[in-house]
Amino acid sequence: MRFLRIFAAISKRIFFAATAKLIFNSPVFHITILGSGSAGNCAVIESSGCRLLVDGGLSAKQITTRLASVGIEPAMLDGILLTHEHTDHVSGLRVLCKKTPIPVYCTRLTAEMLRKEELALHPDVRQFQAGAEFTIGDIGVRSFSVPHDAVDPVGFTFHCGSESLGFLTDLGKCTNLARERVRRVSTLVIETNHDEKTLQADTRRPWSLKQRIMSIHGHLSNAAAATELVGLLEHGLNRAILCHLSRDCNSPELALGEVRARLDTVGAREAVEVYCATQKEVSPRFAIRSS
Ligand SMILES: [Zn+2]
Numbered sequence: 001m002r003f004l005r006i007f008a009a010i011s012k013r014i015f016f017a018a019t020a021k022l023i024f025n026s027p028v029f030h031i032t033i034l035g036s037g038s039a040g041n042c043a044v045i046e047s048s049g050c051r052l053l054v055d056g057g058l059s060a061k062q063i064t065t066r067l068a069s070v071g072i073e074p075a076m077l078d079g080i081l082l083t084h085e086h087t088d089h090v091s092g093l094r095v096l097c098k099k100t101p102i103p104v105y106c107t108r109l110t111a112e113m114l115r116k117e118e119l120a121l122h123p124d125v126r127q128f129q130a131g132a133e134f135t136i137g138d139i140g141v142r143s144f145s146v147p148h149d150a151v152d153p154v155g156f157t158f159h160c161g162s163e164s165l166g167f168l169t170d171l172g173k174c175t176n177l178a179r180e181r182v183r184r185v186s187t188l189v190i191e192t193n194h195d196e197k198t199l200q201a202d203t204r205r206p207w208s209l210k211q212r213i214m215s216i217h218g219h220l221s222n223a224a225a226a227t228e229l230v231g232l233l234e235h236g237l238n239r240a241i242l243c244h245l246s247r248d249c250n251s252p253e254l255a256l257g258e259v260r261a262r263l264d265t266v267g268a269r270e271a272v273e274v275y276c277a278t279q280k281e282v283s284p285r286f287a288i289r290s291s
Protein backbone atom coordinates (compact mmCIF):
# COMPACT_ATOMS: atom_id res chain seq x y z
CA MET A 1 0.00 0.00 0.00
CA ARG A 2 2.80 2.36 0.96
CA PHE A 3 4.67 1.39 -2.21
CA LEU A 4 1.60 2.26 -4.30
CA ARG A 5 1.23 5.63 -2.58
CA ILE A 6 4.85 6.50 -3.20
CA PHE A 7 4.61 5.22 -6.79
CA ALA A 8 1.52 7.37 -7.44
CA ALA A 9 3.19 10.44 -5.94
CA ILE A 10 6.32 9.94 -8.05
CA SER A 11 4.33 9.33 -11.27
CA LYS A 12 2.36 12.50 -10.66
CA ARG A 13 5.58 14.45 -10.18
CA ILE A 14 7.18 13.07 -13.34
CA PHE A 15 3.99 13.89 -15.28
CA PHE A 16 4.05 17.53 -14.24
CA ALA A 17 7.83 17.98 -14.33
CA ALA A 18 8.10 18.97 -18.01
CA THR A 19 5.36 21.60 -17.70
CA ALA A 20 6.76 22.91 -14.45
CA LYS A 21 10.20 23.35 -15.97
CA LEU A 22 8.73 25.49 -18.73
CA ILE A 23 6.75 27.65 -16.32
CA PHE A 24 9.30 28.00 -13.52
CA ASN A 25 12.38 28.48 -15.61
CA SER A 26 14.34 30.52 -13.07
CA PRO A 27 15.18 28.91 -9.74
CA VAL A 28 14.94 31.24 -6.79
CA PHE A 29 17.69 29.97 -4.56
CA HIS A 30 20.75 27.77 -4.43
CA ILE A 31 22.83 25.80 -1.98
CA THR A 32 26.51 24.91 -2.25
CA ILE A 33 28.21 22.71 0.33
CA LEU A 34 31.67 24.28 0.76
CA GLY A 35 32.86 21.23 2.70
CA SER A 36 31.37 18.66 5.06
CA GLY A 37 32.61 15.86 7.29
CA SER A 38 33.85 15.20 10.81
CA ALA A 39 36.67 17.74 10.30
CA GLY A 40 34.50 20.73 9.37
CA ASN A 41 31.18 21.87 7.96
CA CYS A 42 30.15 24.92 6.00
CA ALA A 43 27.51 25.62 3.35
CA VAL A 44 26.29 28.71 1.53
CA ILE A 45 22.70 29.47 0.60
CA GLU A 46 22.01 32.21 -1.94
CA SER A 47 18.97 33.92 -3.35
CA SER A 48 18.97 36.88 -5.70
CA GLY A 49 18.94 39.21 -2.68
CA CYS A 50 20.68 37.36 0.16
CA ARG A 51 23.68 35.14 0.94
CA LEU A 52 23.93 33.08 4.10
CA LEU A 53 26.50 30.69 5.50
CA VAL A 54 25.26 27.74 7.49
CA ASP A 55 28.00 26.98 10.02
CA GLY A 56 31.62 28.07 9.75
CA GLY A 57 33.58 24.93 10.61
CA LEU A 58 36.33 25.17 8.00
CA SER A 59 39.33 27.48 8.48
CA ALA A 60 38.62 31.10 7.56
CA LYS A 61 41.10 30.73 4.70
CA GLN A 62 39.30 27.68 3.34
CA ILE A 63 35.90 29.34 3.69
CA THR A 64 37.17 32.42 1.83
CA THR A 65 38.82 30.36 -0.93
CA ARG A 66 35.84 28.09 -1.39
CA LEU A 67 33.39 31.00 -1.35
CA ALA A 68 35.48 32.65 -4.08
CA SER A 69 35.02 29.55 -6.23
CA VAL A 70 31.30 30.36 -6.33
CA GLY A 71 31.90 34.09 -6.82
CA ILE A 72 31.23 35.25 -3.24
CA GLU A 73 33.43 37.37 -0.97
CA PRO A 74 32.91 37.28 2.83
CA ALA A 75 31.79 40.94 2.76
CA MET A 76 28.90 39.89 0.53
CA LEU A 77 27.45 37.60 3.22
CA ASP A 78 24.29 38.75 5.01
CA GLY A 79 24.65 36.34 7.90
CA ILE A 80 26.12 33.16 9.35
CA LEU A 81 23.65 30.74 10.94
CA LEU A 82 24.97 28.25 13.47
CA THR A 83 23.46 24.85 14.15
CA HIS A 84 25.46 24.36 17.39
CA GLU A 85 28.77 25.11 19.09
CA HIS A 86 30.88 22.07 18.20
CA THR A 87 34.28 22.91 16.73
CA ASP A 88 33.57 21.31 13.37
CA HIS A 89 30.84 23.96 12.91
CA VAL A 90 32.47 27.10 14.28
CA SER A 91 36.28 26.86 14.00
CA GLY A 92 36.62 29.50 11.24
CA LEU A 93 34.30 32.10 12.78
CA ARG A 94 36.70 34.23 14.77
CA VAL A 95 39.17 34.85 11.94
CA LEU A 96 36.49 35.11 9.27
CA CYS A 97 34.57 37.76 11.22
CA LYS A 98 37.64 39.71 12.37
CA LYS A 99 37.91 41.81 9.22
CA THR A 100 34.25 41.67 8.29
CA PRO A 101 31.82 41.46 11.23
CA ILE A 102 29.19 39.38 9.44
CA PRO A 103 26.06 39.03 11.64
CA VAL A 104 26.01 35.65 13.41
CA TYR A 105 22.63 34.05 14.15
CA CYS A 106 22.48 31.38 16.86
CA THR A 107 20.49 30.43 19.93
CA ARG A 108 21.18 32.22 23.22
CA LEU A 109 22.76 29.18 24.83
CA THR A 110 24.97 28.55 21.80
CA ALA A 111 26.04 32.22 21.87
CA GLU A 112 26.92 31.91 25.56
CA MET A 113 29.14 28.91 24.85
CA LEU A 114 30.91 30.75 22.04
CA ARG A 115 31.29 34.10 23.86
CA LYS A 116 34.43 32.78 25.58
CA GLU A 117 36.29 32.26 22.35
CA GLU A 118 34.92 32.14 18.81
CA LEU A 119 32.48 35.03 19.29
CA ALA A 120 34.45 36.83 22.05
CA LEU A 121 34.95 40.02 20.07
CA HIS A 122 32.05 39.72 17.69
CA PRO A 123 29.93 42.89 17.70
CA ASP A 124 26.84 41.52 15.96
CA VAL A 125 25.48 38.28 17.42
CA ARG A 126 21.74 37.94 16.82
CA GLN A 127 20.15 35.44 19.16
CA PHE A 128 17.01 33.44 18.55
CA GLN A 129 15.13 30.76 20.43
CA ALA A 130 15.11 27.23 19.07
CA GLY A 131 11.81 27.00 17.20
CA ALA A 132 11.90 30.63 16.07
CA GLU A 133 11.06 31.72 12.54
CA PHE A 134 12.63 34.83 11.06
CA THR A 135 13.61 36.41 7.78
CA ILE A 136 17.01 37.47 6.49
CA GLY A 137 16.69 39.43 3.25
CA ASP A 138 14.29 37.45 1.08
CA ILE A 139 15.04 34.11 2.77
CA GLY A 140 12.70 32.79 5.44
CA VAL A 141 14.41 30.74 8.16
CA ARG A 142 12.67 28.27 10.46
CA SER A 143 14.67 26.69 13.28
CA PHE A 144 13.82 23.59 15.27
CA SER A 145 15.47 21.64 18.08
CA VAL A 146 17.31 18.42 17.32
CA PRO A 147 18.72 15.84 19.76
CA HIS A 148 22.53 16.10 19.87
CA ASP A 149 25.15 16.43 22.60
CA ALA A 150 25.41 20.22 22.38
CA VAL A 151 23.77 22.94 24.54
CA ASP A 152 20.96 23.91 22.18
CA PRO A 153 21.37 22.32 18.73
CA VAL A 154 19.02 23.21 15.89
CA GLY A 155 18.15 22.23 12.35
CA PHE A 156 16.78 24.66 9.78
CA THR A 157 14.45 24.96 6.87
CA PHE A 158 14.96 27.80 4.39
CA HIS A 159 12.19 29.27 2.28
CA CYS A 160 12.36 31.51 -0.75
CA GLY A 161 9.31 32.15 -2.92
CA SER A 162 7.51 28.83 -3.05
CA GLU A 163 10.70 26.77 -2.69
CA SER A 164 12.12 25.21 0.45
CA LEU A 165 15.25 23.46 1.61
CA GLY A 166 15.87 21.43 4.76
CA PHE A 167 19.09 21.28 6.76
CA LEU A 168 19.31 18.34 9.13
CA THR A 169 22.75 17.56 10.49
CA ASP A 170 24.23 16.49 13.83
CA LEU A 171 21.33 14.64 15.40
CA GLY A 172 21.25 11.22 16.97
CA LYS A 173 17.67 10.56 16.05
CA CYS A 174 15.18 12.07 13.66
CA THR A 175 12.39 13.13 16.03
CA ASN A 176 8.78 13.65 15.00
CA LEU A 177 9.39 17.39 15.28
CA ALA A 178 12.36 17.32 12.88
CA ARG A 179 10.49 15.00 10.53
CA GLU A 180 7.50 17.35 10.52
CA ARG A 181 9.65 20.43 9.86
CA VAL A 182 11.38 18.96 6.78
CA ARG A 183 8.32 17.15 5.48
CA ARG A 184 7.65 19.38 2.48
CA VAL A 185 11.11 20.43 1.37
CA SER A 186 12.22 19.57 -2.15
CA THR A 187 15.94 19.37 -1.23
CA LEU A 188 17.16 17.96 2.07
CA VAL A 189 20.71 18.22 3.36
CA ILE A 190 20.91 15.25 5.73
CA GLU A 191 23.62 13.75 7.87
CA THR A 192 24.87 10.28 6.94
CA ASN A 193 27.54 10.11 9.60
CA HIS A 194 28.52 6.47 9.77
CA ASP A 195 28.02 3.03 8.40
CA GLU A 196 26.71 1.04 11.36
CA LYS A 197 28.77 -2.11 10.68
CA THR A 198 31.99 -0.17 10.08
CA LEU A 199 31.48 1.77 13.31
CA GLN A 200 30.84 -1.40 15.32
CA ALA A 201 33.91 -3.10 13.82
CA ASP A 202 36.21 -0.11 14.42
CA THR A 203 38.85 -1.19 16.95
CA ARG A 204 40.32 2.30 17.45
CA ARG A 205 37.24 3.79 19.05
CA PRO A 206 36.46 2.95 22.68
CA TRP A 207 33.06 1.42 23.38
CA SER A 208 31.92 4.55 25.22
CA LEU A 209 32.58 6.74 22.17
CA LYS A 210 30.74 4.31 19.89
CA GLN A 211 27.83 4.40 22.31
CA ARG A 212 27.82 8.21 22.21
CA ILE A 213 27.83 8.31 18.39
CA MET A 214 25.00 5.74 18.20
CA SER A 215 22.94 7.32 21.00
CA ILE A 216 19.97 9.61 20.40
CA HIS A 217 22.30 12.55 21.12
CA GLY A 218 24.92 11.36 18.63
CA HIS A 219 24.80 11.17 14.85
CA LEU A 220 22.54 9.69 12.16
CA SER A 221 23.79 6.56 10.42
CA ASN A 222 23.48 5.90 6.69
CA ALA A 223 20.61 3.49 7.40
CA ALA A 224 18.75 5.97 9.63
CA ALA A 225 19.08 8.75 7.03
CA ALA A 226 17.91 6.39 4.26
CA THR A 227 14.78 5.57 6.28
CA GLU A 228 13.97 9.27 6.68
CA LEU A 229 14.47 9.94 2.98
CA VAL A 230 12.12 7.12 1.97
CA GLY A 231 9.53 8.56 4.37
CA LEU A 232 9.72 11.94 2.62
CA LEU A 233 9.18 10.67 -0.92
CA GLU A 234 5.46 11.08 -0.97
CA HIS A 235 5.76 14.72 0.12
CA GLY A 236 7.76 16.01 -2.85
CA LEU A 237 11.41 15.39 -2.02
CA ASN A 238 13.46 15.41 -5.21
CA ARG A 239 17.04 15.78 -3.97
CA ALA A 240 19.08 14.54 -1.01
CA ILE A 241 22.50 15.94 -0.19
CA LEU A 242 24.29 13.54 2.15
CA CYS A 243 26.74 15.20 4.50
CA HIS A 244 28.86 15.04 7.68
CA LEU A 245 30.46 11.66 6.88
CA SER A 246 32.84 10.20 9.46
CA ARG A 247 36.33 9.92 8.02
CA ASP A 248 36.97 6.53 9.62
CA CYS A 249 33.57 4.90 9.73
CA ASN A 250 32.03 5.85 6.40
CA SER A 251 32.74 6.62 2.76
CA PRO A 252 30.73 8.30 -0.02
CA GLU A 253 30.41 4.85 -1.64
CA LEU A 254 28.89 3.33 1.50
CA ALA A 255 26.53 6.27 2.13
CA LEU A 256 25.39 6.55 -1.48
CA GLY A 257 25.10 2.76 -1.75
CA GLU A 258 22.85 2.48 1.31
CA VAL A 259 20.59 5.39 0.34
CA ARG A 260 20.25 4.34 -3.31
CA ALA A 261 19.55 0.73 -2.35
CA ARG A 262 16.75 1.89 -0.04
CA LEU A 263 15.29 4.15 -2.73
CA ASP A 264 15.42 1.15 -5.10
CA THR A 265 13.28 -0.90 -2.75
CA VAL A 266 10.39 1.56 -3.26
CA GLY A 267 11.08 2.15 -6.96
CA ALA A 268 12.24 5.72 -6.36
CA ARG A 269 15.87 5.79 -7.52
CA GLU A 270 15.07 7.96 -10.54
CA ALA A 271 12.80 10.32 -8.60
CA VAL A 272 15.45 11.54 -6.16
CA GLU A 273 18.83 12.98 -7.08
CA VAL A 274 21.34 11.90 -4.43
CA TYR A 275 24.66 13.67 -3.95
CA CYS A 276 27.27 13.03 -1.27
CA ALA A 277 29.20 16.06 0.02
CA THR A 278 32.85 15.55 0.98
CA GLN A 279 35.40 17.26 3.18
CA LYS A 280 37.72 18.38 0.43
CA GLU A 281 35.52 19.31 -2.49
CA VAL A 282 33.05 22.11 -3.03
CA SER A 283 29.74 20.63 -4.20
CA PRO A 284 27.95 21.75 -7.34
CA ARG A 285 25.72 24.80 -6.86
CA PHE A 286 22.29 23.21 -6.53
CA ALA A 287 19.18 25.12 -7.57
CA ILE A 288 16.30 24.50 -5.16
CA ARG A 289 13.31 23.69 -7.26
CA SER A 290 10.23 21.61 -6.66
CA SER A 291 9.26 19.40 -9.59
ZN1 LIG B 1 29.39 18.09 13.55
Ligand SMILES: [Zn+2]
Pocket: 084, 086, 148, 150, 170
Ligand atom coordinates in the same frame (compact mmCIF):
# COMPACT_ATOMS: atom_id res chain seq x y z
ZN1 LIG C 1 28.02 18.21 16.67
